[in-house]
Amino acid sequence: MIEFHQKMVMQKGEVVMSDWETVYEKWRSYESLNPALKQELENMEGHQEMLEDAFYTELTFGTGGMRGVLGPGINRMNIYTVRKAVNGLAEYLKIHCVNVYDRGVVVSYDSRYMSKEFAIETAKVLGAHGIKPYVFDTLHPTPLLSFAVRYLGTVAGVMITASHNPPQYNGFKVYNEDGGQITPDEASEIIGYINGTEDELTVPYLTQEEMEEQDLLTWVGQEIDNAYLEQLEGITKLDPEAQNDDKDLQIVFTPLHGTAHDLVLKGLKQLNFHQVNVVAEQTVADPDFSTVESPNPEEHQAFTKAIKQGEQTDADILIGTDPDADRLGIAAKDPSGSYTVLTGNQLGALMLDYILSHSDPALLGNARMLKTIVTSELGRKIADNYGVKTINTLTGFKYIGEKIRKFDATGETFIFGYEESYGYLISDFTRDKDAVQSAVLASEMADYWKKQGKTLFDALQQLYKTHGYYLEDMMSLTLKGKEGSEMIASIMETIRKEPLMEIGGLQVQYVEDYLLSERKVIETGRTEPIELPKENVVKYMLDYESWVCLRPSGTEPKIKCYFGVCEANEEAGISRLADLKAHMEKIIHHV
CATH class of the missing domain: 3.30.310.50 (Alpha-D-phosphohexomutase, C-terminal domain)
Structure with a gap:
């Protein structure tokens, strides 16, 4: 087995500490170290492999941000690694963006351990740079962060989330001024500024009180929610009369202990979906995700409780969103009456066909459907059938968001984007995958097919029969x-x-x-x-x-x-x- 690093090295005949041990000693001896992290370090004493893994390398800041296990060390998510990332981001923004101090940065967070704390730490470091932070007053979905960047006109956004990773993880995602995840080129430059921050333990920051005294900190919430819901109402393919009709579709919804509950219910209510049964246990914003093995709607076990409730209420569809509400899973009745969880490729194909079949054919010539290189080719076949061009992107929704941004210059029209990993975008008022939009449109689509005497499973078989x-x-x-x-x-x-x-x-x-x-x-x-x-x-x-x-x-x-x-x-x-x-x-x- 290859060792991560040699524990000790010989230099001029003397035994000296390896690099990771030097960093560990710096943390251990830092007098002002956060008490909780200090206690964790003390508990790790004598466990060399654990210590080495926490300190042998810095937590990777990738093309969209960073994600890792919570705990002490430079290879962990904690207030110091967050501060260092924010410091680098702030230095980048001051050089590369216009009116940084006036426009500010919006910060949001999900239901995970330390999410709100990391959001506040983000604001405190931004404040030390004189950059105005807008912080959501309660936990919110990731797509709301994307929307808020565009709505407030900020130079960037930060979302504290580890998406559907296990409970011991958290993450730090960065969005550019367009509301999309930062591009690889932007990430590369930001990483340079992060690396230029030599000591993560001594990054300057203001206290929350100091920011409020200087009128730097702004709490946001309901105004942005309302503006988002107004845009959400516009994604429907129903005519005004049909929008106002009460829908008899029976829905079971689970937010899987995350952030989607309020906005999904309000979005459905706007289109008069009133038969919505929520899995009550899973509405709790529980960072342990205690009722599921994994809070990931890609994994069928996440629907166990929803299926049980669906059987009790004879639901037509089951809806599940991941904790930060950017991924959506749907289960539909199959011919046996059991619930089948659709794959991301299947649901994406169904939504694409529904959108295109309910769009003005005269407008489709300039329309573009976006998908990733690992997403099903069924989408391309469907788009071809309606005369819509398909554009492939690399894996990751950031590339779909980046392509939408380029359409502003080319004059092409975005009509739908999706990836196999349960991410979809219907309207580009957000620039990241959006489970709230998707939940509302999927329900509308299911109601449409129910009126034709079909389930979503039946509609999928019809697509296969037509296209392969x-x-x-x-x-x-x-x-x-x-x-x-x-x-x-x-x-x-x-x-x-x-x-x-x-x-x-x-x-x-x-x-x-x-x-x-x-x-x-x-x-x-x-x-x-x-x-x-x-x-x-x-x-x-x-x-x-x-x-x-x-x-x-x-x-x-x-x-x-x-x-x-x-x-x-x-x-x-x-x-x-x-x-x-x-x-x-x-x-x-x-x-």
Whole structure:
């Protein structure tokens, strides 16, 4: 086993401390260290592996921000690593943005441990730079932060959230003045300023009292909620008369201990959805997420309580949002009367078809549908059917938000964007995936199909019958620590050095290497450029519209492998997916 770092090194015949131990000693001896963190450090004494992991490297600030386990150390989420990140962000904003001090930065937070505390710490460091912080007065969804940046006209936004990660995690996400997640170029520059902050323990900050005395701190809430709800009402595809009709759709909704409860219910009420039963236990903003194994609507166990309540109330659909309300999961009745949780690809295809079929055909010629490179090709087929152009982006909704921003210059019209990991955007008044918008539109869509005598499951089968049976899947391998990072790098290096010619019995037609920005046609050896930012991703396009994509995660210590197939029926699709997965599993584990 490779050691993270050598515990001790020899220098001029003497035994000296390694780098991580030097940093640990600095924290341990810092007299003003936060008492709670100091106590945690004392509890860790003698546990060398735990200490090393907390101090051997700095918590990574990636393309959208940082995310990590709570606790003491430079490789953990705590008030000091947050202060350092904010200090770097502030230095960046002062140089790169206009009217920074007057426009300020808006800060929001979710239901996790330390979320509100980190939001306040963010405000305190901004205040020390003379930058006005706008802080939400209660926990709010991530899409509300995106909306607030645009509504208030701030130079940036910060969201304290770890999305659907386990309870011991929290995170720090940065948004640019357009309300989208920062781009890779912006992140790279911000990282430079963060790295220029030498000592995370001594970052200057104001107290909350000092900010209030200087009229720097502004608390926000209801005004932004109301403005958002006004925009939300406009996403409907119903005519005014149908909007005012009472809907008899039976809905069960769970916010999974997060932030979506109030806005989803208000959004549904605006369209006269009154038959909404909430999973009461899961409305509690519980940072332990105590009623689920994981607060992630991508995982079917998150719907256990909703399914039970749905069976009791004979619900038509079940709705689940993740804790920061940017991801949405839906369960619909299948022919047996049981509830089937739709995949992100399936729900995205259904919403896309509903939107396009209820749009003015004369307006679709300039419309653009956005999806990621690992999202189902069914969406493209549907868009083609309505004469709408599909644009692929790299994985991550930040790239969809960035593309929408460019439409302001090109004159193209955004009509829908989605990714396989349960993220959707219907209207661009927010610039990130939005589970509140999606919950309202999905309910409207389910009501539409109910009036046709169909469930969402029936509507999905109709799409498959029209366009082909598209199935997708994903497998991931978690490899933590420095050794894990090296193994992930080794897998990607091997894939590039020894490119595959056949996967699961299917021939490779061409290979897309996004790190090289190059697409290679296997039969001819011809290469052509890929007009997307560079990223460590390799995608294989195979016979019969099948594909495999290998990608290290940007937010977790994982390497992910995505699969897509198109077959004549479900059974053939399942079989084909199994062949592809078995082949790639052998390759990954062999490396």
